[in-house]
Amino acid sequence: ISLSLAKEGASVAIMAKTVSQLEETMAQIRNSGGDVLALPGDITDELAVKGLIKEVIQRYGKIDILVNNAGITKMMPVLTTPPEEWKKIVEVNLFGTYNLCYSVIPHMIRQKSGKIINIGSDSSFIGYPLMSAYAASKHGILGITRSLSEELKNYNIQVNVICPAMVNTDMAPAAFRSRAIDPSQVAEVAVFLASQKSNSITGEALKVYGNQDMNWFGAQHAGLLKSIL
Template sequence: MRLQDKTAIITGAGNGIGKEAAFTFGKEGANVVVADYNLEAAEKVVADMNEFGGNAIAVHVNVADQSSVQKMVEQTIQQFGRIDILVNNAGITSDAMLYKMTPEAWQKVVDVNLTGVFYCTQAVIPKMLEQSKGKIISTSSVSGVYGNVGQTNYAATKAGVIGMTKSWAKEYGGKGINVNAVVPGFIETDMVAKVPENVLDKMRSIIPLQRLGNPADIAKAYLYLASDDADYVNGTALHVDGGIMM
């Protein structure tokens, strides 16, 4: 029970990696705020968690809307009284080659993947400072480290997440707040399911572990960084990618 009695907000927790993280944190004793743009999906996750005794609430949030984020934080404090962990997991793609990428596609991804991380982190910092302790974990991507064809917007936001993570780690490390990022490789989620099978086969062939990752691989990384085991880990970008970019 590595997260016993701690309260965690997980954005984008209605499906995929965020959903798996909610289950993982709940089983480790955390109070979990299952935050998602799709409230119905979040409520389903909470119902499933209730079956194994998890303590969770579903909260609607649009991370690209500062007022919505603030409301999520207020609901969390009202329900649980504290915020120990924030997992900035919500993210979207809108892929296109540079010359075909519309301003709308660029801005939509920036608003969710980069500005959303900024809004959520800024909103929880006051409570964590008050407690003199907290864990902030944000999701980057190998695309943000090495780039990827057709992902100018996505790669830019995921690189930005690492830059913000390192900046915040320097700002708040001395205040008892650990700030880290997780850098997933190719993970078996709905997002990756849209990729043609022949492309997935090629991906598997270049990954030293010879498989795609699964949501549990990333959820376990979140758990480690959220736990007391990672109290001396700060400002890192933890790659969980099967070794694809060694």
């Protein structure tokens, strides 16, 4: 998504905990001729997020687009998932999205324009077994998207959510990657939502399912899936 937006002419600030991944993405953007600012940080730390957003404003003067894409998951039955691990998934996926919105929205309100693009999932609609924390967090992202879209309409700020099925990233189980969606397909939707072409679209959940079967596993498949993973 960062690389696609940069190719469209956007100056991009990227944030992540892993410095090596930031450096890799920064190099790709610069090699494509883009302008990039890399910010190591933990999105679950509200004060740290505020400080990093301040750096973005100091560098670029404004923020036109916010993409909330950080996410983690773990496939385990709820009764064998340690509470701290369950909470961590919700903290990163849902509270991380909240922290970024909370820090960026005041700047967008002042300029009376902005695009917020949250990344949900097919798990924003489907409660797969072994993924209760992930499903709870992604259902929450759908809710915050819809609420914020109403709160911010009068400021010319559009808030939407992209809900992909399985995407071919490190989060996808290796056994299922052959039929996963290429990340570029999700990025193209993000570029559309970041553009003026989507100015009349807000509060929407855009499903990007490709040719995947939905409800691809349930109670009868949970034990088999655990053995594959």
